[in-house]
Amino acid sequence: MFWSQTIPVMPPMLRSHMRELKIAPSILAADFANLGASVAEVADVVDMLHVDVMDGHFVPNLTIGMPVIAALRRVTDLPFDCHLMTTNAIDYLPALAEAGATHVTVHAEVYQDPTPVVALAAELGLTVGIAINPITPPEAIAPFVEDVTMLLVMSVEPGFGGQTFIEAVLPKVETLRKLVDSQGLGTDIEIDGGISPANTRRVWDAGANVLVAGSAVFAADDPVAAVMKMRAAIT
Numbered sequence: 001m002f003w004s005q006t007i008p009v010m011p012p013m014l015r016s017h018m019r020e021l022k023i024a025p026s027i028l029a030a031d032f033a034n035l036g037a038s039v040a041e042v043a044d045v046v047d048m049l050h051v052d053v054m055d056g057h058f059v060p061n062l063t064i065g066m067p068v069i070a071a072l073r074r075v076t077d078l079p080f081d082c083h084l085m086t087t088n089a090i091d092y093l094p095a096l097a098e099a100g101a102t103h104v105t106v107h108a109e110v111y112q113d114p115t116p117v118v119a120l121a122a123e124l125g126l127t128v129g130i131a132i133n134p135i136t137p138p139e140a141i142a143p144f145v146e147d148v149t150m151l152l153v154m155s156v157e158p159g160f161g162g163q164t165f166i167e168a169v170l171p172k173v174e175t176l177r178k179l180v181d182s183q184g185l186g187t188d189i190e191i192d193g194g195i196s197p198a199n200t201r202r203v204w205d206a207g208a209n210v211l212v213a214g215s216a217v218f219a220a221d222d223p224v225a226a227v228m229k230m231r232a233a234i235t
Contacts, residue, residue: 024211029215051069104126137172153190164194178207190210197216
């Protein structure tokens with residue numbers, strides 16, 4: 001498993017330059033007929049797996065459920081970053097914890113106040129993030145930056161992989177990074193959708209440090225090389 005070097009504690013005004021890059025390949029783009037092998041191929045160079053859980057209501061697609069998560073947990077010890085694109089995410093938390101999830105992210109469009117989700121997740125040993133769609137302003141999640149461990153900015157419309165990166169979300173990332181750093185918090189800022197080695201530097205400079213990449217990793221001829229190109233882009 002690849003873990004970036006531990007970052008020393010720095011004053012808030014410097015912390016934006018000392019962030020830890022974390023790569024979270026989305027298994028939505030992996031070969032589902034050989035999912036275990038696809039994960040094993042990149043396991044030593046990534047920090048976590050991004051798992052998209054979609055219910056067919058909040059988004060039109062229907063994707064990964066508990067049996068797949070539980071099966072993957074048996075073959076990897078990577079953290080599972082479960083992105084819940086569902087209308088009743090809180091109802092899934094016990095089953096997700098049992099299946100082997102590590103972290104869950106819910107949407108501000110569903111939970112204007114994520115406090116109940118955070119409370120239940122804590123009981124279950126899960127960390128929590130809150131996400132915003134491309135159209136949602138960062139102010140929607142600003143009040144909760146101290147309550148969650150991750151803020152997720154969608155850089156495509158949620159629901160399907162393989163979409164084109166929406167450049168217009170970068171100012172939102174910048175706003176959230178300034179907010180997190182001004183409060184001296186260690187909150188991760190994740191960006192999801194259309195991420196590749198070509199735009200890694202731009203999203204990093206905007207303030208994101210957790211990069212979700214699906215097609216750019218799992219559809220690449222050499223997934224490991226694709227991840228390493230993303231890491232090299234910020235050096």
